[in-house]
Ligand SMILES: N=C(N)NCCCC(=O)O
């Protein structure tokens with residue numbers, strides 16, 4: 686029997702400290718199939734800081750989550766032992782050291798991870814840990830931005846560069862890389878050319894509107910096949926109306942309904958880990974962004990849980 690969340694019909698959901706979805710802490714249950722872990726880190730940002738407060742805000746906003754997911758027809762916390770592994774204690778003054786700490790912590794956590802960021806820099810060490818376990822992985826990357834740029838101010842490790850570094854390091858299966866939700870201005874046309882050369886296919890935000898969800902889901906599933914899959918969700922894939930609380934907002938994004946439907950459309954793929962990043966609560970209003978991110982994390986946990994045998 687897996688230990689589930691605190692019962693919100695008996696203990697008010699607004700009482701007590703927040704773990705993700707009111708789940709037990711990892712140290713309370715000893716082991717987990719799926720662990721939710723926070724990475725309060727935002728030293729890699731190019732514009733507004735504040736994503737270091739993302740994990741705490743997403744946990745607070747997750748108090749309303751209930752234990753049955755009707756869209757996927759699963760009770761994820763019964764199907765799998767899901768636990769909150771707390772936050773990784775990253776150095777805010779040294780990006781290199783923070784990256785090493787995240788990689789080591791991900792290696793050590795003996796569970797499939799849903800990581801709550803933190804800025805997008807953290808995807809690189811998480812992918813290093815994933816590739817160490819599974820070999821080069823397929824990637825579906827939800828974001829307004831490519832995040833395959835080369836350097837900023839000469840810095841190689843930033844929130845705009847993790848996926849170029851990941852390809853260079855051989856962490857990704859370059860036959861199976863997709864960005865979803867891309868939009869907004871670029872530095873030049875070469876950004877797209879270099880991205881294509883690295884192996885990425887792009888589903889733009891406009892494609893989601895014009896081609897529709899079913900076609901987009903089919904295309905993504907075809908590209909992924911049965912490869913081990915990592916999902917990275919930058920919350921700025923959503924329109925600023927759906928996610929104002931983020932560091933580099935771009936107009937013309939997905940609705941939270943579209944994003945959740947695409948995620949549900951990936952049920953049955955060989956998902957091995959996922960992150961939700963770039964929630965910066967200082968720019969949020971009425972918890973719009975952290976509520977969206979907590980629901981995304983719930984769907985990611987559910988996608989991992991349905992892979993556990995019943
Ligand atoms: N990963 C996120 N959210 N943003 C990257 C933006 C990089 C830039 O300033 O051009």
Ligand SMILES: [Zn+2]
Pocket residue numbers: 828829830919921922933963
């Ligand atoms: Zn982004």
Ligand SMILES: [Zn+2]
Pocket residue numbers: 805828830832844919963
């Ligand atoms: Zn990003």
